[in-house]
Amino acid sequence: MILAAGGINNSILVVVLASAVVYGTPLLYAALGELLAERSGVLNLGVEGMMLVGAVMGFWGVQRTGSLGLAIVIAAVAGGSMALIHAFLVVTLRANQIVSGLALTIFAGAGGLSSYLGNDLNIADQPAKHAFSAFLPRGWQSADVVGPIFFNQSVLVYASWVCVALVGLYLARTRPGLNVRAVGESPAAADAMGINVVRYRYVHTIVGGMFAGVGGACFSLSITPQWVDGLTSGAGWIAIALVIFAFWRPTLCLVGAYLFGAFSGIPFTFQARGILSGVPPELFQALPYLMTVIVLVLVSTAGARRRLGAPASLGTPYVREER
Amino acid sequence: MIRIERRLTQPRWLTFAVPVGSIVVAFGVMTLVLLVTHHRPGHTFVRLFDSGFSGTASLNATLVSATPLIFTGLCAAVAFRMQLFNIGGEGQLYVGAITGAAAGIALGNHSGWVSIPAMIAAGAIGGAAFALIPALLRAFLSTNEIITSLMLNYVGALVVNYLIFDSLSYWRDTSSATAKVFPQGKNLPAAANWPVAHVGSLVLPFGLLVGVVAAALIWILYSRTRFGFEVQVIGDSPRAASYAGMRTRRKILAVMALSGAIAGIGGASQDGDFRHTLDPRGLTASGYGYAGIVIAALARYNPFAVCLVAFLLGGLQNAGYTLQGADFPSGLVGVMQGLILFCALGGELLVRYRIALARRTRTSEVAA
Numbered sequence: 001m002i003l004a005a006g007g008i009n010n011s012i013l014v015v016v017l018a019s020a021v022v023y024g025t026p027l028l029y030a031a032l033g034e035l036l037a038e039r040s041g042v043l044n045l046g047v048e049g050m051m052l053v054g055a056v057m058g059f060w061g062v063q064r065t066g067s068l069g070l071a072i073v074i075a076a077v078a079g080g081s082m083a084l085i086h087a088f089l090v091v092t093l094r095a096n097q098i099v100s101g102l103a104l105t106i107f108a109g110a111g112g113l114s115s116y117l118g119n120d121l122n123i124a125d126q127p128a129k130h131a132f133s134a135f136l137p138r139g140w141q142s143a144d145v146v147g148p149i150f151f152n153q154s155v156l157v158y159a160s161w162v163c164v165a166l167v168g169l170y171l172a173r174t175r176p177g178l179n180v181r182a183v184g185e186s187p188a189a190a191d192a193m194g195i196n197v198v199r200y201r202y203v204h205t206i207v208g209g210m211f212a213g214v215g216g217a218c219f220s221l222s223i224t225p226q227w228v229d230g231l232t233s234g235a236g237w238i239a240i241a242l243v244i245f246a247f248w249r250p251t252l253c254l255v256g257a258y259l260f261g262a263f264s265g266i267p268f269t270f271q272a273r274g275i276l277s278g279v280p281p282e283l284f285q286a287l288p289y290l291m292t293v294i295v296l297v298l299v300s301t302a303g304a305r306r307r308l309g310a311p312a313s314l315g316t317p318y319v320r321e322e323r
Numbered sequence: 324m325i326r327i328e329r330r331l332t333q334p335r336w337l338t339f340a341v342p343v344g345s346i347v348v349a350f351g352v353m354t355l356v357l358l359v360t361h362h363r364p365g366h367t368f369v370r371l372f373d374s375g376f377s378g379t380a381s382l383n384a385t386l387v388s389a390t391p392l393i394f395t396g397l398c399a400a401v402a403f404r405m406q407l408f409n410i411g412g413e414g415q416l417y418v419g420a421i422t423g424a425a426a427g428i429a430l431g432n433h434s435g436w437v438s439i440p441a442m443i444a445a446g447a448i449g450g451a452a453f454a455l456i457p458a459l460l461r462a463f464l465s466t467n468e469i470i471t472s473l474m475l476n477y478v479g480a481l482v483v484n485y486l487i488f489d490s491l492s493y494w495r496d497t498s499s500a501t502a503k504v505f506p507q508g509k510n511l512p513a514a515a516n517w518p519v520a521h522v523g524s525l526v527l528p529f530g531l532l533v534g535v536v537a538a539a540l541i542w543i544l545y546s547r548t549r550f551g552f553e554v555q556v557i558g559d560s561p562r563a564a565s566y567a568g569m570r571t572r573r574k575i576l577a578v579m580a581l582s583g584a585i586a587g588i589g590g591a592s593q594d595g596d597f598r599h600t601l602d603p604r605g606l607t608a609s610g611y612g613y614a615g616i617v618i619a620a621l622a623r624y625n626p627f628a629v630c631l632v633a634f635l636l637g638g639l640q641n642a643g644y645t646l647q648g649a650d651f652p653s654g655l656v657g658v659m660q661g662l663i664l665f666c667a668l669g670g671e672l673l674v675r676y677r678i679a680l681a682r683r684t685r686t687s688e689v690a691a
Contacts, residue, residue, distance in 0.1 A: 107661020
């Protein structure tokens with residue numbers, strides 16, 4: 001992916017930034033999805049599971065149909081159908097959102113449905129028939145600094161920017177977007193205004209799952225184009241932390257995704273180049289997880305002071321007769 | 324039209340019927356999944372039952388699988404009861420295994436009367452210390468404990484791997500040439516191997532008995548002491564608790580430490596009962612911590628029910644190890660656990676609400 005030519009494009013900073021975009025993209029998709037669900041008041045801790053099912057079904061899709069476009073659609077549908085289970089449990093059956101989300105991760109995640117499907121569809125350890133790759137002109141890709149970071153990327157990266165803009169505009173500038181925020185802040189008031197709380201929560205949870213599915217497919221169709229059991233290795237959880245970090249704002253998700261993407265990319269870059277080779281590899285591998293904790297701490301102290309962003313009804317079921 | 328009404332009274336039989344019913348429904352859905360994916364459900368379930376619960380050998384293997392699950396189930400139940408979602412049982416178990424193994428290796432030349440209690444204590448301290456990280460962050464900086472405790476699971480797994488595979492640590496066997504090429508943990512001295520109890524033809528691991536005793540102590544703590552009462556009040560209504568002057572912050576630290584300590588003893592039991600060494604591959608591949616969440620939720624946070632559910636899910640997990648193959652595809656255990664939990668969650672509705680089948684009338688439409 002990164003050209004071996006010397007010069008500034010081979011400098012460690014550029015390489016790390018380029019990997020930040022690569023590893024940040026699945027986080028960005030998953031976080032945007034989680035943001036939509038949480039803005040409607042539904043906390044979905046099943047992101048890791050939805051991503052893995054999206055990854056395995058997306059990979060199956062490309063092996064079966066040979067079309068990357070169809071594969072992404074299949075991944076989105078797979079992620080969305082996982083989210084539907086959660087939506088049914090927490091919206092219709094009013095189950096505890098935290099436990100239901102954990103259940104979804106156990107059901108769908110590593111050692112669950114994604115492994116089952118990977119095993120049953122017989123796609124483990126196969127080379128991918130197609131994978132998303134950089135498509136812009138070579139001259140752009142080799143441009144100094146911006147080339148590797150922004151132009152040597154797949155269409156998934158550019159599509160994710162479009163999604164950030166769309167989600168941002170949707171929430172801030174459209175009537176349904178306003179309604180979602182109302183449902184997330186005060187479902188009783190929204191209900192009184194004639195907004196269908198149940199429908200809004202279902203739709204946004206499912207669309208959130210579709211984003212997570214696409215995020216998972218970023219791994220299996222672009223980053224490491226193959227199916228390996230549990231290949232997201234915690235990205236879904238980092239995406240949930242990312243939503244908190246972003247104060248529930250799409251544009252901040254973009255910044256945060258690349259920040260966390262850099263933490264995920266650094267272990268690979270440093271190991272490949274033998275930088276700090278005296279440091280145990282486990283320390284680098286732990287970096288994304290430790291940084292997630294640290295960033296979360298920083299944000300929660302600031303957030304606790306100013307109470308930024310969190311939808312007021314996040315995590316609580318809406319029961320009309322008990323409002 | 325279906326209407327959902329709140330129950331004014333909760334019939335007692337429902338608290339038993341709902342978990343049983345949810346397992347039945349989960350098996351029903353599982354049957355569909357297996358049929359759709361061209362497996363033979365009847366055959367799979369028979370083999371599941373055979374290798375999980377029928378015959379002495381299967382039952383003994385199930386008891387082995389159930390032992391860590393009792394600990395991780397209690398770990399989750401203790402914290403969840405206060406609405407404190409410690410999902411770091413997995414990582415706390417690893418750290419308990421590390422500290423427990425250290426105590427076992429260090430005190431191996433003493434008798435079992437010294438080394439085994441020391442291992443239990445060391446495991447508990449290790450697990451509690453690891454759980455205190457998310458606890459302190461939650462109590463003083465109001466950081467979400469779900470994500471921090473989960474992130475630390477990955478960190479814990481990396482630490483265990485580091486100690487055996489990437490360093491010449493105290494735990495690693497460096498005595499022979501082969502051990503230098505193929506890294507493995509030091510074998511625990513004989514005095515650090517936990518005993519077993521024979522009941523008829525059943526073999527009960529010592530850790531299992533420790534787990535059951537721990538469950539009883541937790542039951543006493545939660546239902547018979549002021550501490551337990553306050554934990555339950557904080558769990559059910561944090562505002563009422565703070566008006567009553569209960570110290571939430573201290574409780575968070577205490578409950579998380581207790582929860583982590585239990586998982587840590589589970590880790591020490593892995594060393595002492597079964598593996599007799601610090602075994603990173605075996606520990607990290609098992610997913611005990613995540614299964615513990617399922618168990619706690621299914622047991623509705625009741626410690627004794629945790630033991631029972633741990634036995635049932637232990638059978639499932641044991642079947643998962645032994646039956647890996649066409650009849651029992653990998654991933655089935657997680658799918659089953661998830662389905663059972665989904666059904667249990669859905670069943671909760673039946674405990675709290677009543678589903679009334681009412682004819683759709685014009686008045687109800689107007690009211691809606």
